[in-house]
Amino acid sequence: MGLILLNPGPVTLSERVRQALLRPDLCHRESEFAELQTSIRAKLLAVYGLDPAEWAAVLLTGSGTAAVEAMLTSLVPADGGLVVLENGVYGERMGRIAAVHGIRSTRVGHPWGAVLDGTRVRAAVQGMVGPVRVAAVHHETTTGLLNPTPPPGLDGRAPVLLDAVSSFGGEPIAFGAGRVEACAGAANKCLHGVPGAAFVLLRRALLAGELPQRSVYLDLATYCRAQDAGSTPFTQSVQAFYALDEALDELRDQGGWTARRARYRTLSARVRDVLAGLGVEPLLPARASSSVLSAFRLPPGRDYASIHDGLKRRGFVVYAGQGRLADSIFRIAVMGAISDGDVDRLLDALRETLA
Ligand SMILES: *Cc1c(COP(=O)(O)O)cnc(C)c1O
Numbered sequence: 001m002g003l004i005l006l007n008p009g010p011v012t013l014s015e016r017v018r019q020a021l022l023r024p025d026l027c028h029r030e031s032e033f034a035e036l037q038t039s040i041r042a043k044l045l046a047v048y049g050l051d052p053a054e055w056a057a058v059l060l061t062g063s064g065t066a067a068v069e070a071m072l073t074s075l076v077p078a079d080g081g082l083v084v085l086e087n088g089v090y091g092e093r094m095g096r097i098a099a100v101h102g103i104r105s106t107r108v109g110h111p112w113g114a115v116l117d118g119t120r121v122r123a124a125v126q127g128m129v130g131p132v133r134v135a136a137v138h139h140e141t142t143t144g145l146l147n148p149t150p151p152p153g154l155d156g157r158a159p160v161l162l163d164a165v166s167s168f169g170g171e172p173i174a175f176g177a178g179r180v181e182a183c184a185g186a187a188n189k190c191l192h193g194v195p196g197a198a199f200v201l202l203r204r205a206l207l208a209g210e211l212p213q214r215s216v217y218l219d220l221a222t223y224c225r226a227q228d229a230g231s232t233p234f235t236q237s238v239q240a241f242y243a244l245d246e247a248l249d250e251l252r253d254q255g256g257w258t259a260r261r262a263r264y265r266t267l268s269a270r271v272r273d274v275l276a277g278l279g280v281e282p283l284l285p286a287r288a289s290s291s292v293l294s295a296f297r298l299p300p301g302r303d304y305a306s307i308h309d310g311l312k313r314r315g316f317v318v319y320a321g322q323g324r325l326a327d328s329i330f331r332i333a334v335m336g337a338i339s340d341g342d343v344d345r346l347l348d349a350l351r352e353t354l355a
Pocket residue numbers: 008009063064065066068090137139140141163164165166186
């Protein structure tokens with residue numbers, strides 16, 4: 001039996017998705033590929049019931065960061081600016097992306113894990129001239145904090161460009177005009193596909209204005225035009241697309257994102273309960289945490305490596321803290337094909353490793 005992955009992506013695959021990788025070889029210029037791409041685009045919109053007349057899904061080959069970078073570089077007008085909300089690694093990464101591409105931006109920094117301050121968000125948006133976009137992270141995987149969508153302090157003042165890489169398919173997202181108008185996601189987190197396929201969902205109205213082209217490879221207008229015409233500007237990862245198509249069918253068959261979220265919440269609560277019984281404290285209270293991932297403080301005198309290695313010997317891969325949290329927390333994500341039997345074994349493994 002393979003290892004069960006409890007890192008925040010890539011996830012343990014179901015047999016159904018794994019088998020999809022073995023479908024026939026395909027040229028990305030053939031009609032079969034166009035059908036596959038069109039099918040995935042429609043299924044992605046259907047996850048949240050978005051109207052295809054108003055919304056588009058744009059497919060990319062790359063990891064989640066490719067989709068985030070494509071979203072930020074493609075959707076800020078030349079005379080516009082970006083307010084970036086930061087309370088973890090992924091918000092700070094968006095701030096870096098804006099800086100690297102010379103996008104006029106205001107970074108609203110917070111301590112990692114802190115609740116976003118609506119007053120500061122509002123002031124930053126009001127302080128910008130020209131059309132403003134707001135970049136926010138939904139599930140800050142750094143700490144497991146679930147930020148609200150839309151973020152506080154906006155009241156419809158600016159379209160939100162959301163990093164939903166670790167929440168798409170597993171948490172509610174407030175899509176709509178003046179709310180979340182674009183979001184970036186990846187195949188290998190809550191959708192349970194394989195790494196290599198990523199996407200941006202956007203309101204088509206965002207592409208209607210004059211937009212500068214800041215990247216050759218990551219320009220969403222280029223991709224969207226080609227994909228609407230049944231084509232692709234560049235070679236896509238055909239096998240990752242096969243797997244994503246199947247994973248989206250599996251999500252639908254299992255009851256959609258609400259059922260998946262309920263499953264995650266049950267698993268996360270069981271993990272929290274067992275660890276609480278062993279005196280292991282969560283970094284955040286359950287009500288602030290996502291359904292997808294929980295962060296825990298390393299117990300006094302225990303280093304991360306000993307916990308990781310003990311659990312890995314028992315068949316489970318957990319995840320370290322990032323950056324300045326590397327020496328103080330560990331993280332457990334519950335995405336992927338995890339059976340009830342796996343959960344029972346995991347809880348035993350946690351008891352044995354952390355007792
Ligand atoms: C995983 C993740 C990403 C993307 O990371 P990649 O390593 O590029 O896949 C972006 N944002 C969040 C919040 C994530 O959890």
